[in-house]
């Protein structure tokens with residue numbers, strides 16, 4: 538049966554890290570989303586995101602799209618179809634608004650993982666990743682970042698909540714979840 542594993546939570550909690558783990562260990566196919574945000578060092582177009590201009594962003598058909606810290610993000614129909622061609626089980630990294638939309642659109646297929654981390658640890662991780670203090674400030678003061686620090690009401694009771702302080706413990710919880718989902 539087809540499954541869409543949605544990894545959500547605030548920026549820096551480890552969503553991308555979890556996504557890579559699921560891809561590497563379980564061959565779960567990642568859905569690549571689109572954004573107008575500038576590339577970070579090391580990010581590759583078509584792997585991390587489809588990096589778009591404001592004009593090219595409008596040329597896709599989106600299942601959902603959001604504005605997050607002043608940039609546009611969207612998951613396209615073609616992105617989901619492409620991932621489903623690789624595997625029945627696919628994964629996607631979304632903000633909590635996107636996760637809520639997927640739950641409404643695909644209630645049978647959707648599995649939600651909400652990641653959380655202690656605030657001090659989270660700010661430290663973001664500081665290490667973001668060299669420009671202005672960009673860091675813009676991110677952590679955004680309404681979207683603040684909103685995604687907490688599990689929204691719409692996802693309460695629908696999400697597996699993982700506190701991602703300790704990577705080994707997180708892996709164990711992910712393995713348990715995948716085992717549970719694989720049961721007939």
Ligand SMILES: Nc1ncnc2c1ncn2[C@@H]1O[C@H](COP(=O)(O)OP(=O)(O)OP(=O)(O)O)[C@@H](O)[C@H]1O
Pocket residue numbers: 547548549550551552553554555630662666701702703704705707
């Ligand atoms: N359990 C963990 N312990 C320590 N560091 C971690 C852990 N999980 C992830 N990290 C590190 O935290 C940083 C942020 O992780 P990641 O990029 O996966 O977050 P994210 O939620 O995808 O962020 P964003 O939404 O902004 O893209 C990375 O440097 C990553 O290596």
Ligand SMILES: Nc1nc2c(ncn2[C@@H]2O[C@H](COP(=O)(O)O)[C@@H](O)[C@H]2O)c(=O)[nH]1
Pocket residue numbers: 546547548552570571572574601602603605610611612630631632633634635636
């Ligand atoms: N609703 C959506 N959220 C998305 C999508 N692609 C990424 N994201 C989320 O945006 C923020 C910021 O991402 P960053 O890479 O700039 O740090 C983060 O929470 C992502 O999960 C999307 O297509 N739709």
